[in-house]
Amino acid sequence: MTLHWRDEQRKMFDNRELEQDKRIKKYFAGSRQEGTLLYGDTAYFNDYFNQSQKYKNALLVFNEEIEAMDFLDTIAGKISLHPQIEKVCIAVNKFCIYSETVHENIESDYDTALVSLVSGKLKGFKLLEHIYDSKLKGNKFNFASPYTQMYFEKWKQ
Amino acid sequence: METIKEFDFATLSDADKVVLYSRLHPLYAKSTLEVDVGLPTGTSVWIDCAGSSQGHIGVEDKTFRSVFPTNVKNTHFMHDMNSILTAKAVGKVYSPVSVVMYFAPFLRYMTPEEAKDSIHMYKKYVSTAEITVVIDIKFLLFHRFKNTNDDVVNFLGPKKINKFGTFKYLLKF
Numbered sequence: 001m002t003l004h005w006r007d008e009q010r011k012m013f014d015n016r017e018l019e020q021d022k023r024i025k026k027y028f029a030g031s032r033q034e035g036t037l038l039y040g041d042t043a044y045f046n047d048y049f050n051q052s053q054k055y056k057n058a059l060l061v062f063n064e065e066i067e068a069m070d071f072l073d074t075i076a077g078k079i080s081l082h083p084q085i086e087k088v089c090i091a092v093n094k095f096c097i098y099s100e101t102v103h104e105n106i107e108s109d110y111d112t113a114l115v116s117l118v119s120g121k122l123k124g125f126k127l128l129e130h131i132y133d134s135k136l137k138g139n140k141f142n143f144a145s146p147y148t149q150m151y152f153e154k155w156k157q
Numbered sequence: 158m159e160t161i162k163e164f165d166f167a168t169l170s171d172a173d174k175v176v177l178y179s180r181l182h183p184l185y186a187k188s189t190l191e192v193d194v195g196l197p198t199g200t201s202v203w204i205d206c207a208g209s210s211q212g213h214i215g216v217e218d219k220t221f222r223s224v225f226p227t228n229v230k231n232t233h234f235m236h237d238m239n240s241i242l243t244a245k246a247v248g249k250v251y252s253p254v255s256v257v258m259y260f261a262p263f264l265r266y267m268t269p270e271e272a273k274d275s276i277h278m279y280k281k282y283v284s285t286a287e288i289t290v291v292i293d294i295k296f297l298l299f300h301r302f303k304n305t306n307d308d309v310v311n312f313l314g315p316k317k318i319n320k321f322g323t324f325k326y327l328l329k330f
Contacts, residue, residue: 005180008176008180010161012164012169012170012173012176012177013161013164016158016159016160016161017158017160017161018160018161019160019161019162021160022160065295065323065324068301068302094301095295095296096295097301097302098301098305098306098323098324099301099302099303099304099305100305101305102302102303102304102305102308103302103303106302106303108300108303109300110299110300110301110302110303113300113302113303114301114302117302135298136266136298137265137266138181138265138266139163139164139165139166140162140163141161141163141164
């Protein structure tokens with residue numbers, strides 16, 4: 001069986017956990033007994049979360065080639081189907097996104113545009129934290145576990 | 158457990174360097190090309206292409222020396238692929254009719270501007286050669302919402318383009 005690239009890379013470092021994986025676990029630590037919607041490259045987290053389908057959390061990990069509008073529509077679609085979700089983490093390998101058409105009137109910085117467009121798809125949620133590196137290279141395990149992460153929480157009334 | 162944030166290739170064990178390089182370069186220890194590069198007859202120099210597996214002259218980055226056999230043939234190691242010194246040396250020593258960059262790692266994590274400069278530097282200093290670049294532009298740094306992949310490739314200024322994947326292109330300069 002072929003190892004996930006995450007496991008191959010961790011083997012090089014005494015199986016230490018990747019910083020971005022730890023960050024995800026930390027964010028959901030207090031609510032992981034609630035049901036969590038897992039989408040995308042999330043197998044690593046299967047055992048961490050409760051498998052209940054009464055979702056209170058959502059973890060969406062995009063680590064494959066995806067067209068920009070499909071990416072944004074997937075986020076909006078998945079979250080809007082479950083209005084009881086309160087905490088969301090979007091992790092994305094920003095190198096995997098491509099556009100079929102040019103998008104006008106968006107921020108000139110790619111990382112800023114990315115978080116802005118994702119935020120725009122998550123109505124009713126506030127952005128708590130945005131992790132990114134505008135000069136991201138291959139030394140931060142991005143293809144093992146996406147480095148860019150956005151953490152959201154539902155606005156409380 | 159302590160986490161890990163990043164790593165330095167130079168500090169990895171030789172075995173781990175091989176694992177990483179074989180993932181980094183699709184030609185490592187392989188001889189099958191994903192796309193026909195269609196070269197003119199004559200001396201061909203392959204830059205940063207996992208050695209001379211294609212039977213041509215290989216020019217490699219010294220950073221990756223340890224992933225190659227000690228007695229590797231027809232492969233020469235230089236300090237930096239993206240340097241005028243290397244480009245000039247290739248032109249003067251071999252006067253090749255073709256230069257190939259086949260998924261060359263040194264073109265990764267560059268902006269399109271940097272990649273264009275690097276490719277055209279070889280065009281300038283290896284003036285005898287047609288330059289063939291097979292590239293996965295997934296690894297270039299650019300605004301994914303403001304540019305299509307074709308926009309980026311056209312910006313590089315090739316005279317011929319063959320797209321063979323979402324991000325993969327064969328370019329002739």
